[in-house]
Amino acid sequence: MISAQTGVLDQVDGSCKLQCGETTVICSVTGPIEPKARQELPSQLALEVVVRPCKGVPNTREKLLEDQIRGVVTPVLAKYLYPRQLCQICFQILESGEPEDEYNVKELNSCINAAYLALIDSGVALQSSFSSVCVSVLGSNNEILVNPTQEQLIKSDSTHILALEVGSGGKKIQNVLLIESNGDFTEEIMFNVLSRAEKACVEVALELRKAVEDKIKRDFIWKQ
């Protein structure tokens, strides 16, 4: 489902190109670097998140994406290790995989996972690992679809994003970083979605870990 490659850009400190179904994003991380005066925080790492859309110019839609990504990444960064420093995280959507006017779940989902790998690639300290999954609920029997296709997505009654902090090599769920649900659903559906998404999140975490292992092997290639 997910294919990812780290270290695809060389002008930045960390990068990752991630494809999840029809959605492809590329993420870059630079930091810790010297911030501009207005960005600087006295005791911790400042975070600059930039999302650029596939088509057209960035507007409020991308600002909301940036805000959501920031909400996920901020609690995970070991930000007190780098006071008065800046970390830039940029995303370029290469293929959206969803109608951009109406949805942003697939992009958000891919961005969060790509951010994890790019952060790992950059060596910016993280308190833990995290992963994200996108789920939609379809039809009268409330079928739960993990990482729906565009076709499934637009027919769904509700869409959900779950991002979790995952520990111990993807075996343990430590914390909820983000739940965001939209559409029309009930409490029961939501709790079903959450328990299904939780499992899927762990699976994603294991897949991301493979990309991390790949990266580490490539990092120390001269040792072979």
Added chain:
Amino acid sequence: MNTLIAPGDKLDIADKENVVIGPGVYCDPRTQEIRPVNAGFEVIGSTKKNLSIRVDHNSKRYIPAVGDLVVGLITGSFSDSYRVSLASFSSPVTLSYMAFPNASKKNRPSLKVGDLVYARVCKADKELEAEIECVDSTTGKDAGFGLLDGGMVADVSLAFSRELTFNNEYPLLTLLAKNAQFEIAIGINGKVWIKCDDVKSTLACYRSINDCQSHPSAEHKFIISQHFKAVTNSVQ
């Protein structure tokens, strides 16, 4: 074999007492919990009293730590110090005019903006600007630091520069030495300065160092010979 580890994993240590934590490991100030913050190989070492733990990982962005030998670029000069860059876009570090051998108020060092220096990090608090010195501060004497004149700088990954510095068995430098005579200064900040007698050899060394980063050590010999062949065969 060292195990692979990623942030959020459990460290392979039972006892939290007497643990010295190294790079890639973080102790939460509130919970006193020790956890890895980078992805890499878990390295546990033990001395008589202590257990040391670190995560060997590779990255590009250098963060100053006391004792590191670095190659810096002078980017500005003030009334009593130079401003030095250890990596583009990183916060600059300070090199005091007094941190040179035989320094005195009257004897100002003569470095210019754009010059390269080889130096040692002497202060690195994360809240403050780091400082470097070009003198062995214990003896106050020259210790091979100072201006790096001419030559060329190769940008390498941080793990690679550590390998070059600390692993005496790593064959790259030995192999290079068979092809040319050179001066070298390896900065832990991922900057390797190299200088041969002629430009062509320097260029061959520069290309070799860049290339060997992304190839297994078994191929190093071949890579190096190819690069030296290329520069000698090039027509004027």
Added chain:
Amino acid sequence: MNITDRRRILGPSNAKPLVFERLESSEQAAQPPQEKNNENESMYIKNGLVSNANGSSYLELKRGESSEQCTILLSSVYGPRPSRGAFSSKASLSVQFKEVTIEKIPSGELKEICNFLSNIFSAVINLERYPKSGIDIFLSLIKNPITSDEANLEPIIAACVNGITLALADAGIEIFDTVSAGTYKRNVVAFSKNGTEVVGLWKDKEDDTANDILSVIENCRGNYLQNRKGIIEYLIRSKNADI
């Protein structure tokens, strides 16, 4: 090239604004702009509604019984707060005016209003008292008494003067006098010192029935005294309530 505003949700680019046309015969019967009866004016004041400003005032002006002829203005004062940049021996004053609901006033006129108000209050606020500072006044017009397509600015300007005075008082910023304004036909005159001094005069040229400037001032003064009385009464009342 990309001149579109990226920071606001604009909606489809080919959308056209709604154009209204009144069809019924009532169109003809639409009341001619009634003679403004100043005596019939009622003023509701409340200070301190905007909690993150240093001072604010809420002003509701009603003319007659009709709620249509109602002006609601919220004025907030931020400052004196430190201003960056070069040293200045007195505070700098800025006035921003915004229509919160209906946007009718052309931007050129908005600028003119801000300029007018800023000139009046530069003379009224003890700016020397606050060196290296900035005092920023934000006016939000929530409800606008519009009778025709064109905005009738005069009651708004008068409300602004009264609103700012109240907000400044609420912020505890030193002013030389309780400045207030009165309107007469299409003229606004702001007075101080019990009506003996004119600090600002806004006269719309379209109106030629009031060419005699002295009579205009005289008429406005009456209205001024009434408005000032309202302001002072409110301030005293709220002061007493505090104690």
Added chain:
Amino acid sequence: MTESLELRPITFHPDVLARIAPELSMQRHLSLGLRPSLRSFEEFRNVEISDGGLSFASNADIDRKGNNILGSNVLKCGKTMVVTSITGGIVEENISGSRVDDESTESSNRADRLSRFAQVHPVVEVERGRVGAPTDEEMTLSQRLRDCVLHSGLIPKKALDVAVGIRSTDSEGISSILYPDEEENTISSGLKSRRKWSYVLYAKIQVFSRDGPLFEICWNSLIYALKTTQLPRAFVDERTADLKIPVSMRGRSATFRETFDIICDASKFQPLVLNEENVAFASNFAIIDVDPETELPKDEDEMQVDQGGSVLLADIQGEAEEASVFSTISIISSDAGRLKHFKVIGGGLNASMEHLKKSLNLAKLRASDLSAKSSSGDR
């Protein structure tokens, strides 16, 4: 002479403490079973609403020529005041796909959920004593409101269709307007089917006295405003309907059919039809860890207020709460408990299932409270 030095604890005024040490202030309050706002943990702020008499729909006296506000709301929640005004526009729709009858369009649209619903275009402005471009908060608020209106299915797309009437003037110069859906349905169906127009709704939301997260307050105000919204009838003038303009340029010439203007009838209005079952209200919650160390010393026999761990706070307000809370929950729920939006953000602590369930329950109760308000608030 010996001078004795005395150490005295400094007492801060609660406001001052809240500013210099928000977390401590928060914890001190929590240990007393209160919040900095002196509300109890699960207590919401009171909400006052009115339509402000701003829109013409709310006030028959208002001259429609000078007032284009279709719906409005003024909402006060604690100190915060929100003024929402709905305005409109008309846009021509592009016709997609092969022409199909209305009935079959309906059925094919069944699959693509959002194509059945319309959105509003909100612009939120928060007064903060500064001028300049919209802040990130204003931008994300606007976008979230837009997304949630669309996804909640509040406004059926059909509700925004413009049934264009035709004004014809007879020989005596008396004009009359015929609407396609009114009884005397005799208009040439030609015009009706050829082009399709729909209303566009804009929402201008002005916030004063920001005192905590704004999304929920803005949402509720927007819902109230939409409930008051009335759409005007619209028509074209027969005389302009067939206007053609010849144009030639660089050797090429063509006849343009002028894109004629649609005029709104200032005397005829219809209320905006909302999907009543999708009308939902928003509330927010915070989960915060109780730190036993910051508790004030208390008497032995006093009851423990909380058994440690974390507590759920409803309706976040004030600097201390906003600064010291990491986990927030935002819920849009209908009074029947249908959920439209659910967002948990944080990571500060584990949002436990009990807290989530409790917050959903409270959100539902709150929604029925607020929806009762709207019916009584309407005149």
Added chain:
Amino acid sequence: MAKEVEIPAAESKFVIECLRQNLRLDSRKFDEFRSVEIELGDDYGDVTVTMGKTKVHCRISCTITQPYEDRPFEGLFFISTETSPMAGPQFENGNNTGEDEVLCSRIIEKAVRRSGALDVEGLCIVAGSKCWAVRADVHFLNCDGGFIDASCIAVMVGLLHFKKPDVSVSGEQVTIHPVDEREPVPLGVLHVPICVSFSFFNPEDAEENIKGESNSEICIIDATLKEELLRDGTLTVTLNKNREVVQVSKAGGLPMDALTLMECCHKAYKITEAITDQINNVLKADATARNQYAAILSSENARES
């Protein structure tokens, strides 16, 4: 203003010294263009161009809009080149006011849009009221020099690859046919301009720079980032396969004589020819791959019915 990449004096001296000895850091010859890699996405008009480490992504999209009043028979065409810190921390997000950024976007604009590479009249649907607006969004992913050359290739491949939905017009009623209903139609591309950038170095001192007597300047093609930062002058030539010079842009820098300019154009033509052929081959291969897929689908459908 974002900070710049810092280059030590020793390094710049070294690079110049190498050039004097006919050597480049990355082992290329002076007139050697980096090999171009063109990758097409699943969607029409989704292109990634890689030249060495430089990476540019371009996405073409279209919407229906109203034509400009003074050009009722023409559709709209925009090229957007915005930088982000992804390409390198020296770039600021969305800030296109830097000198280099403006120059870069102007040259691409001139090379592609103003040279009439896209047939804008073909974008007209109903004269004066409806037309297509085509957008090319160029995303700079990684900056190692040669942004202009790479972007131009990316935009042109994108335009050639892109297909817009079919529309039918009857009277004033315009119907857009979704892609799954009717085969989409390609854009009208009239010619394929290719940019080739030259960089000039002055191995002598500054005095020579002004006098320009000995003509000892060194000219290289397709500079990397380091070479771009150190160069003394630049020249961008845009040509197409028909040997038409679309534009020549030389904004200041080292003076050059007409002969050198001619020589540059000749060199550029060879590169233009090679790249144009490459583009055609890539597009042909893509079309064949898609056709195969379509053939399978249609035969299945045929069997079903």
